[in-house]
Amino acid sequence: MTSSERATSRRTVLTALAAAATVGGPVLSQLAAAAPAAAAAPAAATLPDPLEYPSNTALYQDTNLVEGTSYSRRYRRHQQFDLKMAEKYDFPRTAILALHGGGIEIGTTELCLGIAGYSPSDSAGAPILPTVHDYFMFEGLLSTGNRALHVTSKNCDDHVALSTAASHLNVLSLHGCQFSQLGLPTSTFPSTGNRAVAVVGGLNAAFRTALVTEIKAAGFQAVDAFDSRYSATLGEFNGSHVDNPCNLTMLRKGAQLELTTELRESLFGDSSSRGARADTWDDEGSLFTSFRDACRRAIATVEAGQPIL
Numbered sequence: 001m002t003s004s005e006r007a008t009s010r011r012t013v014l015t016a017l018a019a020a021a022t023v024g025g026p027v028l029s030q031l032a033a034a035a036p037a038a039a040a041a042p043a044a045a046t047l048p049d050p051l052e053y054p055s056n057t058a059l060y061q062d063t064n065l066v067e068g069t070s071y072s073r074r075y076r077r078h079q080q081f082d083l084k085m086a087e088k089y090d091f092p093r094t095a096i097l098a099l100h101g102g103g104i105e106i107g108t109t110e111l112c113l114g115i116a117g118y119s120p121s122d123s124a125g126a127p128i129l130p131t132v133h134d135y136f137m138f139e140g141l142l143s144t145g146n147r148a149l150h151v152t153s154k155n156c157d158d159h160v161a162l163s164t165a166a167s168h169l170n171v172l173s174l175h176g177c178q179f180s181q182l183g184l185p186t187s188t189f190p191s192t193g194n195r196a197v198a199v200v201g202g203l204n205a206a207f208r209t210a211l212v213t214e215i216k217a218a219g220f221q222a223v224d225a226f227d228s229r230y231s232a233t234l235g236e237f238n239g240s241h242v243d244n245p246c247n248l249t250m251l252r253k254g255a256q257l258e259l260t261t262e263l264r265e266s267l268f269g270d271s272s273s274r275g276a277r278a279d280t281w282d283d284e285g286s287l288f289t290s291f292r293d294a295c296r297r298a299i300a301t302v303e304a305g306q307p308i309l
Contacts, residue, residue, distance in 0.1 A: 052150055052151060052152060052155075053149075053151050053155075054151075054155055055151065055155050055156070055157045056138070056151055056155075056156055056157050056158040056161075057157050059071070059149065059151060065149075068141075069141060070140075070141055070142055070149070071102070071138065071139060071140055071141055071142075071149055072102070072137075072138075072139045072141055073136075073137070073138055073139075073158065073160065074123070074136075074137045074139070075134075075135060075136040075137065075160050075161075075164065076116070076118075076134060076135055077092075077134050077164070078092055078132060078134055080092060088308050089308075090308060091308075092133065092134050092167075092168060093168060093169045093170055093303050093306055094133050094134075094168055094169065094170040094171070094172065094299050094302070094303060095133060095134040095135060095136065095164045095165060095167075095168040095170070095171050095172075096112045096115050096116045096133050096134070096135040096136075096171075096172050096173075096174070097112070097135070097136050097137075097161060097164070097165070097171055097172070097173040097174065097245055097246065098111070098112035098135075098136075098137040098138070098139075098173075098174045099136075099137075099138050099151070099153055099156055099161065099173065099175070099245065100138065100140075100150055100151075100175060100176065101137045101138060101139040101140070101174075102137075102138075102139030102140040102141055102146060102274065103139075103140040103141065103142060103144075103146035103274070104139070104140040104146045104147060104149055104150050104176075105174075105175055105176030105177075105264075106176065106261075106264055106265075106271060106277070107176065107259070107264030107265070107267060107268070107271065107277065108137075108174040108175065108176055108259075108264070109137055109139055109274075110267075110268075110277050110278070110281055110288070111174050111259075111264075111267070111288075111291070111292065111295075112135050112137050112174055113135070113137075114281070114288065114289075114292040115133065115172065115174075115292055115295045115296055115299075116132060116133045116134070116135040117129040117130075117131060117132035117133060118132070119282075120277065120278050120281045120288075121278040121279065121281065121282075129296075131296070131300075133299070134164055134168065135164075136158075136160055136161045136164045138151075138158065138161070153173070153175075153239075153241070153244045153245060153246070153256075154241040154243040154244050155243075156245050161245055162245060162248060165245045165246070165248040165249055165254070166248055166249065166250065167250070168249055168250065169249060169250050169251055169303075169306055170204065170207060170249060170251070170254055170255070170299070170302055170303070170306075171202075171245065171246045171247075171248075171249050171254035171255070172207075172211075172246070172254070172255050172256075172257065172295065172299065173202070173239070173244070173245060173246035173254065173255070173256045173257070174256075174257050174259070175256060175257065175258045175259065176258070176259055176260075176261065176264055177199070177237060177258045177259065177260055177261075178260060178261055179191075179195040179197060179260045179261070179262060181236075181237070182197065182199060182233060182234060182237065182258075182260070183232075183233030183234075184197070184223070184230060184233065185229065185230070188229075189221075194221060194262075195260055195261075195262040196220065196221060196260055196262040196263035196266050197221045197222070197223065197259075197260045197262075197263060198211075198215050198220060198221065198222040198223075198257055198258070198259050198260075198263060199222075199223055199225050199230075199234060199237050199238075199257070199258040199259075200212050200215070200222055200223065200224050200225060200255065200256070200257060201225040201226070201234075201237060201238040201239030201240065201246075201255070201256040201257075201258065202238075202239040202240075202244075202246045202247060202253065202254045202255035202256040203239070203240060203242075203246075203247045203252070203253035203254065204251070204253040204254050204255050204302075205226070206302060206305070207253075207254065207255040207298070207302050208224050208225075208226070208255055209224070210297075210298035210299075210301040210302055211255055211257070211294075211295065211298040212224050213298070214294040214295070214297045214298040214301070215291070215294045215295070215298075217294065218290045218291060218293070218294035219290065220263065220287075220290075220291060220294070221263075225237055225238035225239070225240075225258075226238060226240075237258045238256075239254075239255070239256030239258075244256065257295075263291075266287050267281065267286070267287050267288040267291055268280045268281055268283075268286075268288060269281075269283035269286070
């Protein structure tokens with residue numbers, strides 16, 4: 001199938017999803033009817049990953065998608081002032097990104113808001129924590145099939161996302177993955193054991209160390225993607241690409257978390273939907289708060305070593 005045919009096929013799938021969501025029809029049957037015959041493959045064949053949009057710009061220009069219905073972009077930049085000639089004032093040093101939020105990599109939207117100091121159930125409300133951080137989120141809103149809205153981090157060209165990263169010393173970018181993708185050594189992470197793992201990447205080694213330390217101290221499993229014990233299989237999850245927004249900071253380095261599905265699901269009383277996650281993130285004994293606060297402590301540790309100049 002040519003690239004043009006693959007793009008047409010993807011648009012056909014998205015159109016079917018949108019139609020199903022509108023009329024309440026069965027999604028699977030519409031997709032089956034919409035799929036071009038040329039796309040069929042022998043049962044034994046291994047199909048490639050779905051063709052991704054090459055950039056956010058390309059996704060935004062797809063007329064089959066509607067912002068606010070198919071996807072959303074949300075961000076918050078906190079206004080700061082320095083109006084006195086003889087005094088120095090603090091400035092926002094750390095931003096939180098969720099480039100694949102909503103239904104693409106579930107739980108990353110809620111964590112982005114939480115780490116930034118806001119309530120996942122009332123993002124437009126006042127902060128719920130004394131320290132706040134700027135943030136940017138791209139979220140998939142389709143009823144199903146949100147993976148089609150995934151844009152690889154290094155291909156992100158959203159102007160707000162990039163300007164947010166460029167104006168901060170630090171970025172913490174949140175992502176989701178599957179445990180089976182990581183190839184972690186079975187001697188330490190048996191496939192039948194605890195599959196809730198945070199892989200800590202990005203080019204800021206001090207930030208990675210702080211995150212691993214705090215996440216482990218909070219009772220979660222965490223590995224540094226550059227640790228020689230794990231690095232051989234974590235190349236795709238180490239956040240090392242220089243065009244990854246987590247590294248497009250003022251320091252040209254930042255941090256990234258790849259969180260397994262099991263870890264993200266464990267943070268909520270019910271992780272099955274956007275509404276359920278918003279309603280259960282702060283359930284009694286919630287793991288969400290523990291993980292959120294671990295990330296915030298790591299941020300505070302890194303910022304403490306970055307004095308105002």
